[in-house]
Amino acid sequence: GAGVSQSPRYKVAKRGQDVALRCDPISGHVSLFWYQQALGQGPEFLTYFQNEAQLDKSGLPSDRFFAERPEGSVSTLKIQRTQQEDSAVYLCASARGSGELFFGEGSRLTVL
Amino acid sequence: GENVEQHPSTLSVQEGDSAVIKCTYSDSASNYFPWYKQELGKRPQLIIDIRSNVGEKKDQRIAVTLNKTAKHFSLHITETQPEDSAVYFCAAIPKDTGRRALTFGSGTRLQVQP
Numbered sequence: 001g002a003g004v005s006q007s008p009r010y011k012v013a014k015r016g017q018d019v020a021l022r023c024d025p026i027s028g029h030v031s032l033f034w035y036q037q038a039l040g041q042g043p044e045f046l047t048y049f050q051n052e053a054q055l056d057k058s059g060l061p062s063d064r065f066f067a068e069r070p071e072g073s074v075s076t077l078k079i080q081r082t083q084q085e086d087s088a089v090y091l092c093a094s095a096r097g098s099g100e101l102f103f104g105e106g107s108r109l110t111v112l
Numbered sequence: 113g114e115n116v117e118q119h120p121s122t123l124s125v126q127e128g129d130s131a132v133i134k135c136t137y138s139d140s141a142s143n144y145f146p147w148y149k150q151e152l153g154k155r156p157q158l159i160i161d162i163r164s165n166v167g168e169k170k171d172q173r174i175a176v177t178l179n180k181t182a183k184h185f186s187l188h189i190t191e192t193q194p195e196d197s198a199v200y201f202c203a204a205i206p207k208d209t210g211r212r213a214l215t216f217g218s219g220t221r222l223q224v225q226p
Contacts, residue, residue, distance in 0.1 A: 033213055041219065042216035048212060100161070101156075103157070105154070
């Protein structure tokens with residue numbers, strides 16, 4: 001596609017619900033990143049994939065967060081048993097290698 | 113890990129004036145320093161970047177300078193226009209660690225007054 005696509009754009013969840021956020025990167029980009037952006041803050045690193053391999057998940061805040069990219073293209077970020085502090089914009093970005101990141105529009109998660 | 117500090121957090125200038133945003137980083141092995149612009153409700157977009165083998169890079173009204181000794185880099189916008197109003201983020205990536213992900217600063221909200 002023309003750019004990084006994320007869905008849903010907006011998600012409202014009740015505390016305790018599970019959510020799944022999808023990222024469709026730019027075709028051919030081997031690197032894929034997930035970031036969490038709280039209101040008024042910079043993006044905070046969550047996890048990184050090179051093709052289907054999850055090379056770094058050191059930024060995931062708890063074991064309730066899980067990400068996968070099984071075929072080296074589309075990625076899903078799953079949050080189990082959502083908490084209010086999980087409310088944020090979740091940004092996905094892809095890159096050809098280690099250079100410029102191309103971000104998606106983000107998925108805004110609100111946990112009530 | 114990498115630490116990136118950015119200031120000021122907000123900056124208001126008159127149209128036509130210059131704006132300067134500064135960042136410091138902690139990892140002396142860092143070798144790539146991009147700047148991203150994020151308009152309200154939009155995705156961050158790269159506006160300029162610099163690698164550690166050069167000290168300055170310019171692209172029309174935008175320039176970035178890098179001081180490796182002091183471990184800081186700056187974004188300079190000249191002849192500011194209202195459409196430059198946005199949040200700007202600096203970032204750095206360490207060279208020889210396992211992490212390939214950018215660490216971002218906390219952002220500078222730039223407001224250009226017409």
